Amino acid sequence: MSMPAYYTTKDKIWHYTFRVLCYAIFFFLLAPILIMIPLSFNAQPFFTFTREMLTLNPDGYSLRWYRDFLGSESWMRSIRNSFGIGIAATIVSTTLGTLAALGLSRSEMPAKGLIMGILISPMIVPLIISAAGMFFFFSSINIAQTYLGVVLAHAALGTPFVVITVTATLVGFDQSLIRAAANLGASPTRTFFKITMPLILPGVVSGALFAFITSFDEIVVVLFVAGVEQRTIPREMWSGIREDISPTILAVATILVMISIALLTVVELLRRRGERLRGVTPH
């Protein structure tokens, strides 16, 4: 981007200051995340850069923390737990959230605002309050410290994301397509699977991914509701920091960042596909 010819010296100074400011903000946001990646390849059990690392000596780097991570029974269990709980919670919240959004999009639905508010309240209420509430409630019905309890808790946290993304997709949804399908002889069930679902799929999938990520990096509720058996990756990292400070958690963190980037890329690709399908930009 070149500057317009009419810029005065003051304008030019501002132009560069503005750029510097932008880069500084990016640096502030990304540095804590990016710094973990090289540190996770540290050959020494330190959380700092060693002299070998700074001089780019290959001996300063190793995959030992990744090996440590993969060889540890408790880490492996936490991975199984994180994915198992995450996937189960995602299925529950995607189903419930999609149905809720479909219901809320109908014109004859009463008290829309109130119901919407209740459904997205887990996003707004401080997590610690939800967690404490769930702890007492789940204890009284004997599902605290069970997989069912953690899955239900995470499903409640993930549902708002699905409700919001699917509702957003439905705003642009042409209701006359439903009528057209009925008119052509399709039952409501067939209409849902052949017409509604394919068209709102981008919203459903991105909602599902958000729900999954919510469960995947959630710790507060897990601290309250989960027992030793249900420890997830964040929970394991938390004990890792408190009990034995080892760069293994840096390796885990790096892997989690990669997973997050992959998931967000999928969301973006789906969003673009959705726009193309709806004929927003015919190519």
Added chain:
Amino acid sequence: MNVVAAQHSDGFVVYDGVQKSYDGETLVVKDLNLSVARGEFLTMLGPSGSGKTTCLMMLAGFETATSGEILLDGKPINSVPPHKRGIGMVFQNYALFPHMTVGENLSFPLEVRGMGKSDREKNVMRALDMVQMGAFANRRPAQLSGGQQQRIALARALVFEPELVLMDEPLGALDKQLREHMQFEITRLAHDLGITTVYVTHDQTEALTMSDNVAVFEDGRIQQLAPPDVLYEEPRNSFVAQFIGENNTIDGVVKEIRGDTCVVQLDGGVLIDAKPVNVSKVGERTRVSIRPERVEANKERLADDAHMIKAEVLEFIYMGDVFRTRLKVAGNENFVMKTRNAPDQVRHKPGSMIEIGWMPQDCRALDCPQ
């Protein structure tokens, strides 16, 4: 009225005392009785909010009648869900499925009906050829122009061979030229296939050129149900006269009624001949209506005893095939006379005074709305 009563028992589509209210208080449709014969092209015409679209939606099954019964081929359909009615429909915005190709859109109703793949393909191609869109089966709706989408919507409504097709202002989004072409094509298809069509529009030209019968809606009621020519030439009340085509109206008082003619004293004091349509007694307020093309300035073409009336020429507009002369008649400054552009036709100068008249049967004495 008699026409409706005669058809009522054997109509293919019958509305029997249908009423519709959305809020439980105001009726959008008030006591609708209408019968459509098999193979007929019926248009529901009316301004927006007149209840015509609600009537169509009740027939399609997307709205339920508050009271009354709708019969299809003699069977009541009030309790039949839309997807079991087997009625084709062209929607105002076409409602093509954006995630399917044109071919898949057309195949959808056949698939729902459990038709085999090869039969489906054959029927889809036949329907596409019918609307000259055979080459577009693999396109998506977003890749088509408005006119092409319109044809696909039409083909999709016809592909499963319904006996009844509903159309909800299907040509509203097209430009004038394309609209006229599609009007012709839709009527041709409907007649060739022998299907019964119920067509909703607010465009009176469309209604007149396409229909066998037109039902004019206003205020939730049918104001008149008649073939286009009758509707145009013999409007039954002042709403229909005003809504269909161009019209000159002057208010006055009935002075004398002699069988099928009457004398009306216009508010300016002038006496004219008219045909009493819905005036019944002397002294009643009336609104007389005369079509611009039935106004005659050439006395030789009128009866010897015809009442002539003075008019001041305000404006002369040359329109090519016709001349439009705006006149001031009995206080009405928007009185229009339309004359054919013939070699001997007089071109009236603005400011000149002329005398005009008409055949008594062309000047209809109607109700005078307050």
